[in-house]
Amino acid sequence: MTTTLDTDVCVVGAGFAGLTAALRLHQARRSVVVLEAAERLGGRTYTERLADGTVVERGGAWLGPGQDRAYALAAEMGVMTYPTWGRGEHVLVRDGIVRRYRGALPPGVGPLQLAGLGIAMARLDRLAKRVPLEAPWEAARARRWDAQTVQSWLDRNTLPGIGRTLLAQVLHDIFTSDLAEVSLLHALFLIHSHQNLNHLTTIEGGAQQDRLVGGTGAVLGGIHARLGDAVHLTTPVLRIAQVSDGVTVVSAACTVRARRVVVAVPAATAGRIVYDPPLPIGRAQLLQRMPLGSIWKIAVVYDAPWWRDDGFSGQSLDPGSPLPLTLDASGPTTPPGILNLFASGAAARFLTGVSREERRCAAIQALTHRFGPKAEHVRDYVEQDWSAEPWIAGGMVSRFGPGVLTTFGPMLRPPVGRIHWAGTETAIITHGGIDGAIRSGERVADEIARAEES
Amino acid sequence: MTTTLDTDVCVVGAGFAGLTAALRLHQARRSVVVLEAAERLGGRTYTERLADGTVVERGGAWLGPGQDRAYALAAEMGVMTYPTWGRGEHVLVRDGIVRRYRGALPPGVGPLQLAGLGIAMARLDRLAKRVPLEAPWEAARARRWDAQTVQSWLDRNTLPGIGRTLLAQVLHDIFTSDLAEVSLLHALFLIHSHQNLNHLTTIEGGAQQDRLVGGTGAVLGGIHARLGDAVHLTTPVLRIAQVSDGVTVVSAACTVRARRVVVAVPAATAGRIVYDPPLPIGRAQLLQRMPLGSIWKIAVVYDAPWWRDDGFSGQSLDPGSPLPLTLDASGPTTPPGILNLFASGAAARFLTGVSREERRCAAIQALTHRFGPKAEHVRDYVEQDWSAEPWIAGGMVSRFGPGVLTTFGPMLRPPVGRIHWAGTETAIITHGGIDGAIRSGERVADEIARAEES
Numbered sequence: 057m058t059t060t061l062d063t064d065v066c067v068v069g070a071g072f073a074g075l076t077a078a079l080r081l082h083q084a085r086r087s088v089v090v091l092e093a094a095e096r097l098g099g100r101t102y103t104e105r106l107a108d109g110t111v112v113e114r115g116g117a118w119l120g121p122g123q124d125r126a127y128a129l130a131a132e133m134g135v136m137t138y139p140t141w142g143r144g145e146h147v148l149v150r151d152g153i154v155r156r157y158r159g160a161l162p163p164g165v166g167p168l169q170l171a172g173l174g175i176a177m178a179r180l181d182r183l184a185k186r187v188p189l190e191a192p193w194e195a196a197r198a199r200r201w202d203a204q205t206v207q208s209w210l211d212r213n214t215l216p217g218i219g220r221t222l223l224a225q226v227l228h229d230i231f232t233s234d235l236a237e238v239s240l241l242h243a244l245f246l247i248h249s250h251q252n253l254n255h256l257t258t259i260e261g262g263a264q265q266d267r268l269v270g271g272t273g274a275v276l277g278g279i280h281a282r283l284g285d286a287v288h289l290t291t292p293v294l295r296i297a298q299v300s301d302g303v304t305v306v307s308a309a310c311t312v313r314a315r316r317v318v319v320a321v322p323a324a325t326a327g328r329i330v331y332d333p334p335l336p337i338g339r340a341q342l343l344q345r346m347p348l349g350s351i352w353k354i355a356v357v358y359d360a361p362w363w364r365d366d367g368f369s370g371q372s373l374d375p376g377s378p379l380p381l382t383l384d385a386s387g388p389t390t391p392p393g394i395l396n397l398f399a400s401g402a403a404a405r406f407l408t409g410v411s412r413e414e415r416r417c418a419a420i421q422a423l424t425h426r427f428g429p430k431a432e433h434v435r436d437y438v439e440q441d442w443s444a445e446p447w448i449a450g451g452m453v454s455r456f457g458p459g460v461l462t463t464f465g466p467m468l469r470p471p472v473g474r475i476h477w478a479g480t481e482t483a484i485i486t487h488g489g490i491d492g493a494i495r496s497g498e499r500v501a502d503e504i505a506r507a508e509e510s
Numbered sequence: 511m512t513t514t515l516d517t518d519v520c521v522v523g524a525g526f527a528g529l530t531a532a533l534r535l536h537q538a539r540r541s542v543v544v545l546e547a548a549e550r551l552g553g554r555t556y557t558e559r560l561a562d563g564t565v566v567e568r569g570g571a572w573l574g575p576g577q578d579r580a581y582a583l584a585a586e587m588g589v590m591t592y593p594t595w596g597r598g599e600h601v602l603v604r605d606g607i608v609r610r611y612r613g614a615l616p617p618g619v620g621p622l623q624l625a626g627l628g629i630a631m632a633r634l635d636r637l638a639k640r641v642p643l644e645a646p647w648e649a650a651r652a653r654r655w656d657a658q659t660v661q662s663w664l665d666r667n668t669l670p671g672i673g674r675t676l677l678a679q680v681l682h683d684i685f686t687s688d689l690a691e692v693s694l695l696h697a698l699f700l701i702h703s704h705q706n707l708n709h710l711t712t713i714e715g716g717a718q719q720d721r722l723v724g725g726t727g728a729v730l731g732g733i734h735a736r737l738g739d740a741v742h743l744t745t746p747v748l749r750i751a752q753v754s755d756g757v758t759v760v761s762a763a764c765t766v767r768a769r770r771v772v773v774a775v776p777a778a779t780a781g782r783i784v785y786d787p788p789l790p791i792g793r794a795q796l797l798q799r800m801p802l803g804s805i806w807k808i809a810v811v812y813d814a815p816w817w818r819d820d821g822f823s824g825q826s827l828d829p830g831s832p833l834p835l836t837l838d839a840s841g842p843t844t845p846p847g848i849l850n851l852f853a854s855g856a857a858a859r860f861l862t863g864v865s866r867e868e869r870r871c872a873a874i875q876a877l878t879h880r881f882g883p884k885a886e887h888v889r890d891y892v893e894q895d896w897s898a899e900p901w902i903a904g905g906m907v908s909r910f911g912p913g914v915l916t917t918f919g920p921m922l923r924p925p926v927g928r929i930h931w932a933g934t935e936t937a938i939i940t941h942g943g944i945d946g947a948i949r950s951g952e953r954v955a956d957e958i959a960r961a962e963e964s
Contacts, residue, residue, distance in 0.1 A: 203665065203690035205912045207657035236657035236913030237799075324798050328782055337862050337897040341904065344778050344801035345691075345911075350791060364630060402917065408791050443791040450795065457799075457911035458659045459690030463856065 059310040063089040063286075065504060066305045066314040068293050068329075071099020072272075072490050073478040074131065075279045076285075076497025082283060084505060089312050090283065091305065093292035093447040097280060099321070100451060101490060102387050103273025106436055110392055111271045112355045112501030113385065114440035116452065116490050120263040123491035125498065130268055133278030133303045137266040138388035144367050147426045149374035150218060154426055156368075160432035162471060173219030176210075177253050184247040189484045192245040193465040202241040202462040208232075209240045225375040226257055230488075232349030232400035233455050241454040249487035259371070263489070272490065292447065297332040297382045315508070318500050320478040322348060323454050325447055331475075339472055342464040345457060346481065348450025350404035350443045354379070354397040354419050357436035361386050361393025363427045370395055372426045378403045392435060395423060397469075406440055415439060453488030454481045469499075471507070476500040513764040517543040517740075519958060520759045520768040522747050522783075525553020526726075526944050527932040528774030529733045529741075530583065530951025536737060538959060541764050544737065545759065545902040547746035551734060553775070554710070554905060554934075555944060557727025560890055564846055566809045567727045567839065568894035570906065570944050574717040577945035579952065583721055587732030591720040592842035596713035598821050600875035601880045603828035604672060608880055610822075613689060627673030630664075631707050638701040643938045647697040647919040656695040656916040660685075663694045677830040684942075686854035687909050688802030696910040702875055717943070723842050726944065746901065751786040752927045770961070772954050774932035776802060777908050779901055781921045785929075795928055796918040800935065802896045802904025804858035808833070808851040808873050811890035813845025815840050824849055826880045832857045833876045846889060849877060862895055869893060872962060907942030908935045923953075925961070930954040 067078045070092035078088045096102065097214065102114040119126050119137060130137060145156040187195045195201065206227055214220040224235060231238045250256045256263050268274060280287055288310070295306040296317055305312040319326050323346035334340060361384065364368050370384030378399055385396040397419050399407050407415050414439050423431035442451030456465070469482050478500045483492030524546035532542045550556065556568040573580050573591060575606060584591060599610040600917045649655065654768045660681055668674040674743045685692045686698065704710045710717050722728060734741055742764070749760040750771055759766040774778050778798035788794060815838065817824050824838030832853055839850040851873050853861050861869050870891050877885035896905030910919070923936050937946030 096702070199690070203659045203661035205657045205659070207913070208662065211654070211657065234913040234917050236653070236916065237911065334900075334903075335896070337859055337903075341801060341804065341897070344798075344904075347798035349631075349794060350795065405791055443795070444788070446788075449788075450798075457691065457913075459661070459688040459692075459911075461691065463688045 058308070061089050061310055063312060063314045065316050065318060066091065066303065066312040066451070067320060068296075068305065069099060069320035069479075070097045070287060070289070072101060072276070072493035073099070073480060073497045074318065075276055075283070075496045077318045077320060077478050077500045078283055078286065079279045080498055080501035081504065082286070088283065088286050089314070090287040091291045091293050091307055091312065092175065092287065092289050093321075095290050097276045097289070098273060099493075100442070100448060101272040101276070102440065103271030104395045104438065106357070107437070110357060110394075110436070111387055112222050112357070112394065112438045113267075113271050114353060114355070114438065115442070117267055117385070118264040119267070119490065120265040121253070121261060122255075123263075123486055123489065125494045126491035129494050130275050133275045135274045135278065136269040138269055140259050140264050140267055141361070141364065141384040141386060142371070144364060144369040144370055146369050147372035149372070149426060163226060168497045170219065172215050172217070173223055176214045176219065176223055179213065180244065180247060181252040181254075183298060184244040184252065187241065187244045189245070189333055191466070192241055193462045195241070198241055198462050201244060202459055203237050204240040205458055206238045206240055206243045207235040210235065216472075220371070221375045221387045225373060225380055226253075229381055229398060229400050230256065230453075231455050232351040232404070232452055234401055237455060237457055239456050239458040239461060241461050245461070246453070246487055247378070249483070249485060249492070250489070252289045289482055293329055295330040296475060298475070303474050312333060316474045316476060316504055318476045318478050318504075320497065322346075322448060322479065323448070323481060324348060324449065335472055336463055336467070338467045342460070344466050345460045345464060346454035348448070348454050349452070350408075351451040352399040352407050352442070353403045353416075353440045354415070355385060356395050356397070356419055356423060356431075356434055357438070358393040358433065359435055360391045362430045363393070363395070363484065365447070366428060366430070368427050370427075374422065374426065378406055378418055378420060380436040382423065382426065397422060404441070404443065408443065412439065471503065476503055512762070515764055515766045517541045517768045518765060519547065519770050519772060520757065520766040520889075521772045521774060523553060523742060523774035524551045524554060524743070525774060526730070526947035527553070527934060527951045528772065529730055529737070530948045531772045531774060531932050531954045532737055532740065533733045534887060534952055534955035535958065536582040536740070538955065542737065542740050542770070544741040545745045545747050545761055545766065546741065546743050547775075549744050550728045551741070551743070552727060554895065554896070554902060555675065555726040555730070557725030558892065560811070560892070564811060564848070564890070565841055566811070566848065566892045567721075567725050568807060568809070569896070570725075571726060571839070572718040573721070573944065574709070574719040575682065575715060575850040576709075577717075577903070577940055577943065579948045583948050584729050585712070587729045589728045589732065590723040592711050592723055594718050594721055594949035595815070595818065595838040595840060596823055596825070598818060600823050601826035603826070603831065603880060620701065624673065626669050626671070627677055630668045630673065630677055633667065634701060635697065637682050637705065638698040641695065641698045641702050643699070643703055645920070647916045649695070652695055652916050655698060656913055657694050658694040659690045659912055660692045660694055660697045664689065675829045676827070679827060679834055680707070683835055683852060684710065684907075685909050686805040686858070686906055687906075688855055691909060691911055691914040693910050693915060695915050699915070700907070703937070703939060703946070704943070705923055718837065724767055734812050744961040747783055749784045749786060750929060752929070757928050770928045770930060770958050772930045772932050772958075776800075776902060776904075776933065778802060778903065779937060789926055790921070792918055792921045796914070796921050799914045799918060800908035802902070802908050803906070804855055804862075804898070805905035806853040806858045806861050806869075807894045808869070809839060809892040810851070810873055810885075810888055811850050812847040812849070812887065813889055814845045816884045817849070820882060820884070822881050824881075828876065828880065832860055832872055833875060836877065836880065851876060858895070858897065862897060866893065925957065930957055930958055
């Protein structure tokens with residue numbers, strides 16, 4: 057026997073997009089039911105509290121200036137932010153040699169290379185500004201940019217060498233995919249949506265400036281407390297049927313009858329739901345054309361943030377390594393100290409193929425090589441393979457391959473009858489980020505309010 | 511209550527790939543169960559017999575030299591072939607003006623344009639020859655080609671004008687997708703897999719040379735007769751579990767326990783099945799990265815093939831029209847006469863948005879414009895929207911977007927434990943065609959025989 061629930065709005069997915077939509081609808085005095093396939097809240101964010109109380113973010117974690125809706129939601133839930141540690145020297149590894157540097161760009165990069173990198177970044181930023189955020193497909197050169205991959209653009213617009221390598225690594229880590237898979241138009245849109253490349257990749261004043269005290273889970277916990285038993289975990293949605301005056305959302309455990317439904321899961325996951333009647337062809341094909349990349353996020357916990365005392369920021373880049381990028385991910389108070397390591401794309405799939413012990417070794421070796429032997433004295437090790445996460449099966453932002461935005465982009469946001477689409481990929485501002493997910497949740501809540509009025 | 515069936519091999523999908531695999535396994539004295547989601551056999555082929563007995567192919571239909579396995583299978587099933595009608599003048603419409611011509615390339619195309627087109631085709635053929643069919647990702651320039659789209663290659667290697675327009679239309683009709691969505695490496699691989707561009711697009715001596723008497727359905731009917739009640743229609747597979755000594759294939763109606771399973775459905779459809787344990791990440795991500803395009807195939811049936819008497823071949827091209835391409839699709843004996851019209855990509859999605867009556871009008875207007883007023887005297891009208899086909903939701907060949915073949919291509923054919931992968935997209939020769947589907951079915955049957963021996 058399955059239960060039948062009646063509600064105003066059914067929300068599919070309990071990440072930031074879905075929970076924000078549910079919260080705003082609840083605050084507008086609408087009844088909501090949230091169905092989440094996984095056993096936990098959070099979607100592509102995932103806060104774990106270790107036995108000793110240490111907060112580890114296994115997924116999305118950072119906030120920065122311009123992400124107003126994320127800061128506002130955190131404040132509303134009584135969650136404070138704290139600055140990411142960014143003082144001290146960064147590390148760049150080239151050909152195995154560790155170089156320490158301060159500021160945005162490493163020395164040891166020859167002046168011509170540096171100039172080339174700066175020119176390429178400025179050019180990307182300049183092109184990005186010409187992509188209208190509401191409708192990237194309406195850029196004057198949209199078709200030309202969408203027919204190119206980021207890789208082919210780099211091949212033609214930058215000289216081989218460390219400048220290209222650094223820029224490629226940064227873009228690769230954003231899309232967690234081979235850059236040959238990513239449309240130049242999508243990259244330009246994402247860059248514009250986050251102001252510019254420098255903003256996207258900077259700690260202080262940029263997109264990695266702040267973190268949440270208690271983690272993203274503290275914000276979601278606050279929303280959950282307000283929604284109470286409206287949130288159903290471990291309830292994968294199988295089917296969404298539109299009937300004359302509403303929708304029926306079917307899972308193995310329950311059937312929800314609602315006036316409207318919000319789908320707030322990644323596109324590839326939304327594509328596994330059966331829609332009745334079938335989605336318009338363009339919308340259905342769009343869901344088939346937004347795969348996620350691959351990413352591992354590893355947290356190594358130490359008794360103290362010893363690298364700070366040794367003059368390091370904790371930020372490092374070793375292009376070509378299986379774990380190219382590290383960042384200081386410690387909490388607002390120390391001890392403990394936490395370092396994050398990231399692997400994306402092919403490097404992430406490589407890590408999936410080795411044992412946990414080998415990954416742990418690789419992580420600690422990388423940290424030892426970059427920051428010294430103190431990295432060997434590990435207190436805790438936490439690893440997250442986003443491709444192994446049920447119901448997500450990848451990370452971080454869904455990528456639009458070439459040709460997809462110009463052809464199918466206009467179908468990204470418009471509702472299909474009583475189905476409304478949320479998720480960070482539908483966001484105009486901070487597309488791909490937590491703030492974008494929150495904005496998309498608030499947009500659908502407004503969209504539903506307007507639709508119900510008319 | 512669901513039934514449990516025990517068998518040697520379970521085959522998922524009853525298109526040419528799945529049914530050929532099942533036939534060859536059956537002939538090798540293995541028991542098989544075939545589960546097909548749809549209410550009919552055929553997959554991306556679909557033979558309809560009208561009330562008066564006229565055979566109409568709603569899907570894949572043509573065969574040509576080099577497609578030895580398709581000819582052999584037809585002969586084995588006692589199905590004859592007959593030549594496609596190709597005599598008479600073709601039609602090219604430019605700026606609304608109808609021009610008749612003979613031979614491969616239309617006059618009225620200026621000599622410089624013609625030379626440009628010839629050079630571009632020759633260049634594509636030359637590059638295609640350098641793509642190893644067994645492993646396109648091992649071409650010396652694989653990464654460079656896979657980082658480019660067919661559209662960006664055309665933009666840079668052909669001059670604007672009728673030459674580029676014709677070449678783009680031909681390639682567009684092959685991939686049924688915007689060319690910005692298609693990897694140059696995939697296009698080169700497909701061209702090489704069908705010998706060359708000229709072969710791919712030619713009637714006599716080329717890939718459209720022959721058709722089957724009684725249609726593709728006559729061949730499949732022959733296989734079905736041999737397999738008998740091993741074939742289960744309207745049985746969508748929900749889940750494939752690998753257990754220690756076999757597989758369990760679960761549908762709503764029955765559970766099949768087998769030693770091995772063959773998955774012979776399009777990748778996007780295979781991606782909707784739940785795999786337990788989950789597929790290796792690269793294989794799972796590949797299934798998310800092979801969407802189908804959009805195609806309408808329309809058949810207009812006349813009392814006689816009147817266009818032949820008027821000196822037309824029935825072949826026409828009107829680039830930019832919603833129905834750019836037509837071909838003579840009459841049976842081995844006339845009357846009746848049949849003309850096919852095709853729309854792909856954005857044109858196909860446009861047709862999906864208008865009424866059946868509007869599509870019928872557009873088709874007949876197109877034929878009248880190109881071949882004269884006799885086109886108005888229609889006997890029957892049959893239309894097929896492949897994007898509306900349940901369990902396929904697109905057509906014809908799944909496309910590899912840029913970056914996909916080099917990154918995920920090596921996972922295309924190797925079995926995952928006891929799961930074997932068939933389908934025309936896994937074919938080395940005639941990749942994307944009926945012959946490729948048949949070859950893939952025969953390959954998995956061999957693969958299983960070898961695996962069971964060892």
